[in-house]
Amino acid sequence: xxxxxxxxxxxxxxxxxxxxxxxxxxxxxxxxxxxxxxxxxxxxxxxxxxxxxxxxxxxxxxxxxxxxxxxxxxxxxxxxxxxxxxxxxxxxxxxxxxxxxxxxxxxxxxxxxxxxxxxxxxxxxxxxxxxxxxxxxxxxxxxxxxxxxxxxxxxxxxxxxxxxxxxxxxxxxxxxxxxxxxxxxxxxxxxxxxxxxxxxxxxxxxxxxxxxxxxxxxxxxxxxxxxxxxxxxxxxxxxxxxxxxxxxxxxxxxxxxxxxxxxxxxxxxxxxxxxxxxxxxxxxxxxxxxxxxxxxxxxxxxxxxxxxxxxxxxxxxxxxxxxxxxxxxxxxxxxxxxxxxxxxxxxxxxxxxxxxxxxxxxxxxxxxxxxxxxxxxxxxxxxxxxxxxxxxxxxxxxxxxxxxxxxxxxxxxxxxxxxxxxxxxxx
Amino acid sequence: xxxxxxxxxxxxxxxxxxxxxxxxxxxxxxxxxxxxxxxxxxxxxxxxxxxxxxxxxxxxxxxxxxxxxxxxxxxxxxxxxxxxxxxxxxxxxxxxxxxxxxxxxxxxxxxxxxxxxxxxxxxxxxxxxxxxxxxxxxxxxxxxxxxxxxxxxxxxxxxxxxxxxxxxxxxxxxxxxxxxxxxxxxxxxxxxxxxxxxxxxxxxxxxxxxxxxxxxxxxxxxxxxxxxxxxxxxxxxxxxxxxxxxxxxxxxxxxxxxxxxxxxxxxxxxxxxxxxxxxxxxxxxxxxxxxxxxxxxxxxxxxxxxxxxxxxxxxxxxxxxxxxxxxxxxxxxxxxxxxxxxxxxxxxxxxxxxxxxxxxxxxxxxxx
Numbered sequence: 001x002x003x004x005x006x007x008x009x010x011x012x013x014x015x016x017x018x019x020x021x022x023x024x025x026x027x028x029x030x031x032x033x034x035x036x037x038x039x040x041x042x043x044x045x046x047x048x049x050x051x052x053x054x055x056x057x058x059x060x061x062x063x064x065x066x067x068x069x070x071x072x073x074x075x076x077x078x079x080x081x082x083x084x085x086x087x088x089x090x091x092x093x094x095x096x097x098x099x100x101x102x103x104x105x106x107x108x109x110x111x112x113x114x115x116x117x118x119x120x121x122x123x124x125x126x127x128x129x130x131x132x133x134x135x136x137x138x139x140x141x142x143x144x145x146x147x148x149x150x151x152x153x154x155x156x157x158x159x160x161x162x163x164x165x166x167x168x169x170x171x172x173x174x175x176x177x178x179x180x181x182x183x184x185x186x187x188x189x190x191x192x193x194x195x196x197x198x199x200x201x202x203x204x205x206x207x208x209x210x211x212x213x214x215x216x217x218x219x220x221x222x223x224x225x226x227x228x229x230x231x232x233x234x235x236x237x238x239x240x241x242x243x244x245x246x247x248x249x250x251x252x253x254x255x256x257x258x259x260x261x262x263x264x265x266x267x268x269x270x271x272x273x274x275x276x277x278x279x280x281x282x283x284x285x286x287x288x289x290x291x292x293x294x295x296x297x298x299x300x301x302x303x304x305x306x307x308x309x310x311x312x313x314x315x316x317x318x319x320x321x322x323x324x325x326x327x328x329x330x331x332x333x334x335x336x337x338x339x340x341x342x343x344x345x346x347x348x349x350x351x352x353x354x355x356x357x358x359x360x361x362x363x364x365x366x367x368x369x370x371x372x373x374x375x376x377x378x379x380x381x382x383x384x385x386x387x388x389x390x391x392x393x394x395x396x397x398x399x400x401x402x403x404x405x406x407x408x409x410x411x412x413x414x415x416x417x418x419x420x421x422x423x424x425x426x427x
Numbered sequence: 428x429x430x431x432x433x434x435x436x437x438x439x440x441x442x443x444x445x446x447x448x449x450x451x452x453x454x455x456x457x458x459x460x461x462x463x464x465x466x467x468x469x470x471x472x473x474x475x476x477x478x479x480x481x482x483x484x485x486x487x488x489x490x491x492x493x494x495x496x497x498x499x500x501x502x503x504x505x506x507x508x509x510x511x512x513x514x515x516x517x518x519x520x521x522x523x524x525x526x527x528x529x530x531x532x533x534x535x536x537x538x539x540x541x542x543x544x545x546x547x548x549x550x551x552x553x554x555x556x557x558x559x560x561x562x563x564x565x566x567x568x569x570x571x572x573x574x575x576x577x578x579x580x581x582x583x584x585x586x587x588x589x590x591x592x593x594x595x596x597x598x599x600x601x602x603x604x605x606x607x608x609x610x611x612x613x614x615x616x617x618x619x620x621x622x623x624x625x626x627x628x629x630x631x632x633x634x635x636x637x638x639x640x641x642x643x644x645x646x647x648x649x650x651x652x653x654x655x656x657x658x659x660x661x662x663x664x665x666x667x668x669x670x671x672x673x674x675x676x677x678x679x680x681x682x683x684x685x686x687x688x689x690x691x692x693x694x695x696x697x698x699x700x701x702x703x704x705x706x707x708x709x710x711x712x713x714x715x716x717x718x719x720x721x722x723x724x725x726x727x728x729x730x731x732x733x734x735x736x737x738x739x740x741x742x743x744x745x746x747x748x749x750x751x752x753x754x755x756x757x758x759x760x761x762x763x764x765x766x767x768x769x770x771x772x773x774x775x776x777x778x779x780x781x782x783x784x785x786x787x788x789x790x791x792x793x794x795x
Contacts, residue, residue, distance in 0.1 A: 291689045293690050301607055
């Protein structure tokens with residue numbers, strides 16, 4: 001199926017049509033007929049879905065998280081613990097997650113080959129190797145392009161990366177600037193979103209009304225794409241300005257804030273839930289910095305405690321709100337860490353056999369895909385590359401990974417050529 | 428004849444004899460040229476060796492390993508074989524303390540194991556702490572062993588019965604930044620009167636072994652690095668403690684402030700306190716060989732301190748508190764986790780990353 005990047009059904013219209021269909025009123029037969037069309041059915045399947053990506057920047061150790069090897073020379077000092085799923089064991093550093101694997105699939109067989117921070121980040125955030133002359137969109141932009149509504153009042157793609165090490169901003173590439181992220185670095189509240197104090201809200205509203213009237217009059221006489229685009233952008237800015245409350249966790253109860261804990265990562269994940277709840281299709285929360293060349297085990301004691309607490313809180317919260325079945329939570333970084341323990345009790349970069357997780361939307365929870373050898377040095381079953389992971393993420397959201405975007409006359413599939421979703425972990 | 432071979436006499440008498448002999452020999456160290464202090468032997472392995480102690484009444488050492496084993500290694504043989512003890516730990520063995528003919532090891536499994544050194548069998552295993560045990564020391568005057576762990580507790584164990592005698596802490600479970608803290612270091616004063624404990628954020632407490640009440644506290648905050656901006660996690664902490672021979676001073680080891688906390692690239696750091704007055708007497712930082720000070724050894728009858736540790740590699744730093752200067756420095760390929768003088772106090776035995784090393788004074792022309 002080929003799609004022009006500019007064509008996308010309005011999410012709100014879509015939900016409206018779905019509601020009509022669901023109620024069986026069939027008042028508008030045209031809309032009901034629309035429901036029977038394959039393209040519309042696919043979009044309906046995608047409706048209201050979101051992704052929250054927990055980006056473990058710097059590269060978390062698979063051996064201290066999802067693929068422990070205790071007792072082996074490479075295993076490190078931590079034990080493994082039985083999870084709520086018989087036969088699946090994870091590191092003792094993730095006790096809360098061990099009782100929440102019903103909603104989570106673990107992929108233990110990533111072989112993404114590139115173990116340099118910058119290049120690996122690009123591979124894992126675009127799902128493919130860089131190609132000269134093509135600016136591939138990052139995962140958030142792809143998801144925003146597929147799931148966002150044209151006239152949405154909320155951002156399509158939000159990234160939070162407050163640490164400075166390894167900070168890299170996602171990009172929409174050939175999808176166009178419309179799908180670039182709102183990138184939060186210094187503060188959890190977007191900058192330049194507030195109305196100037198010198199302008200009253202009523203002034204602002206009246207200016208918007210005047211702009212709309214003039215535009216409508218203009219359009220009645222002379223239809224013009226540039227003017228339409230300007231109107232759309234203006235409305236979108238108004239919408240974004242009115243969405244600043246989503247970033248304000250003071251609006252949450254103290255109980256809810258305690259649920260996510262006092263750390264910055266916890267607060268950012270609470271914001272991520274608020275954004276997903278409001279319909280933001282893609283939120284990336286980067287937790288830096290897992291690059292544990294020295295004192296790997298203590299680094300993971302510190303950071304896994306944060307990840308375990310916050311990820312468990314997020315999954316619980318999404319589930320209690322009935323959001324988990326339409327929200328995909330991913331843990332991923334640019335690579336894993338070496339099985340070999342270096343002289344500083346550290347682990348170095350390693351992309352040949354590492355792990356990630358997918359939870360919630362479209363995922364068959366309580367599953368493990370792939371296997372590494374007894375020392376964690378190689379993948380022995382189910383080797384998975386970045387393209388396969390992207391295909392799996394898209395499929396979990398009801399998006400055809402083979403859907404092609406036309407870049408000029410060149411069709412480019414959403415997930416890389418030849419990649420396949422991992423059916424074993426899809427619901 | 429083995430200088431420290433056991434002779435039938437009361438425990439305290441034997442301790443005094445052993446101490447005086449050692450001091451006598453150690454004073455001989457001071458007459459030797461540090462330039463002749465060299466690595467004389469290296470025994471490679473594939474594991475990480477965290478702990479080393481003299482094997483009582485034998486010319487061999489006890490080792491604590493990352494493979495969860497406790498080993499005997501006879502360094503007098505040309506091709507030494509390690510003999511593994513039977514039973515014991517389930518994770519890294521991080522400390523071994525010896526008192527008389529018994530040894531107790533500690534590990535990241537939270538267990539203390541009492542060993543029968545004749546049979547090399549585990550005699551007793553105690554679930555001593557809820558988290559990693561970092562270090563164990565013996566307190567012969569109280570006939571006790573003292574352990575510290577990441578549950579932030581310091582616990583005292585009867586050497587014979589294994590019963591817990593005391594349990595105390597002055598260390599917060601969480602860092603000021605809401606992450607788990609760690610209790611790395613413990614030391615007993617030579618006179619057996621005091622215990623010192625040191626944690627991740629640079630807090631030291633000194634305890635009276637007669638009452639187990641806190642006597643004093645010190646702060647060494649430079650040794651803890653919290654990076655709130657670039658990487659948002661922490662590293663460092665107080666990794667070693669040692670009382671001076673007269674028990675009046677306390678040396679505190681760790682690392683200086685670290686810019687890139689992915690690595691142990693901070694200067695090795697040593698602070699010396701008059702702990703009863705609470706005053707810092709000396710600060711030593713070295714950036715030539717960086718990393719953590721894992722163990723501190725005071726040279727008896729002298730003003731010298733040996734600090735060992737490392738980053739990806741190891742260092743041996745000799746400082747002189749009389750001149751506030753480094754006397755001598757050397758290093759090895761592996762991060763050093765622990766050292767002990769051999770029974771004759773003639774050689775320094777080093778437990779390091781994937782190796783044991785022996786360091787000694789090469790004979791000088793004068794000695795020949």
